[in-house]
Amino acid sequence: MKFFIDTADVDEIKEAASLGILDGVTTNPSLIAKTGRKHKETIQEICALVDGPVSVEVTSEDFEGMMKEAREFVTWADNVIIKVPLTADGLKACKALSTDGIGVNVTLCFSANQALLAAKAGATYISPFVGRLDDIGRDGMDLIADIVQMYSNYPDIDTQVLVASVRSPDHVHKSALLGAHVATIPFGIINKMFKHPLTDIGIEKFLADWAKVPK
Numbered sequence: 001m002k003f004f005i006d007t008a009d010v011d012e013i014k015e016a017a018s019l020g021i022l023d024g025v026t027t028n029p030s031l032i033a034k035t036g037r038k039h040k041e042t043i044q045e046i047c048a049l050v051d052g053p054v055s056v057e058v059t060s061e062d063f064e065g066m067m068k069e070a071r072e073f074v075t076w077a078d079n080v081i082i083k084v085p086l087t088a089d090g091l092k093a094c095k096a097l098s099t100d101g102i103g104v105n106v107t108l109c110f111s112a113n114q115a116l117l118a119a120k121a122g123a124t125y126i127s128p129f130v131g132r133l134d135d136i137g138r139d140g141m142d143l144i145a146d147i148v149q150m151y152s153n154y155p156d157i158d159t160q161v162l163v164a165s166v167r168s169p170d171h172v173h174k175s176a177l178l179g180a181h182v183a184t185i186p187f188g189i190i191n192k193m194f195k196h197p198l199t200d201i202g203i204e205k206f207l208a209d210w211a212k213v214p215k
């Protein structure tokens with residue numbers, strides 16, 4: 001399973017990359033706005049920090065606008081891939097970009113049929129938003145189970161399931177059990193994933209015993 005980090009904060013990306021577990025980055029307009037920095041310089045800095053794909057999202061709502069933005073974004077760095085929303089124009093852009101060999105992450109997926117359409121349109125990644133489904137009283141992980149099973153019924157589909165809107169370590173481990181290809185995880189959740197109280201207690205005990213060893 002691949003781990004992406006869901007942030008545009010360069011310090012968070014540096015820290016996650018230093019753990020040796022980072023396979024890519026996802027950004028979105030809200031995450032970019034949160035940095036208070038310019039889009040292009042932020043993306044270029046991020047792209048230099050990671051080997052894997054960095055998703056950069058278009059903000060145009062029409063096909064031509066999406067294509068124009070995408071064509072510019074891919075000149076910013078070799079590892080930029082384009083994030084388009086799951087709309088009719090987004091699917092058209094996905095088809096056109098993937099036909100040209102450009103990686104596409106189709107975002108804002110909330111149903112299994114949307115995921116099927118993205119796969120048909122040649123998406124590299126489909127991003128179902130589990131946390132936002134949980135927020136409206138649905139179980140986001142049910143959608144992941146459905147998409148993973150649907151895609152596995154058709155071995156010619158090579159779109160990867162990228163679990164997005166991750167809100168807890170539980171979302172990550174359930175995604176892995178279901179066989180999702182990727183989870184894009186906020187920095188705070190990555191930190192929670194390696195913490196365990198018994199690990200801390202264990203270290204404390206080992207160090208206390210070590211202090212008793214004659215030096």
Ligand code: E4P
Nearest residue numbers: 006026027028132164165166
């Ligand atoms: C995915 O690529 C999105 O950037 C992200 O996961 C959205 O998460 P949120 O619902 O916490 O905003």
